Amino acid sequence: YLAFSAMLMAGLDGIQNKIDPGQPLDKDIYELGPEELKGVPSVPGSLEAALDALENDHEFLLKGDVFTQDAVDTWIDYKRKREVDPVRMRPHPYEFMLYFDI
Secondary structure, three states: OHHHHHHHHHHHHHHHOOOOOOOOOOOOHHHOOHHHHOOOOOOOOOHHHHHHHHHHOOHHHHHHHOOOHHHHHHHHHHHHHHHHHHHHOOOOHHHHHHHOOO
């Protein structure tokens, strides 16, 4: 329910503020060269980057009291403590293959 509400609020924010979504990209992005890719917008590449982006831009969620500042802060803090930090503090399986197979 939270994700659907947040996406709906983001869409409404885009409509109210007349944010231009840009032209559709009718190309295979995997076949684009580096110069062409520079103009293609991207999304955060990790949960941590997504949380940073949300922390920096979440005013649209507070409109109409759909979410409170406390709810947003608590959710970001929870995700960092329960998901980002535990993954960051554990070795990746590939590290075992590289270093612990002796």
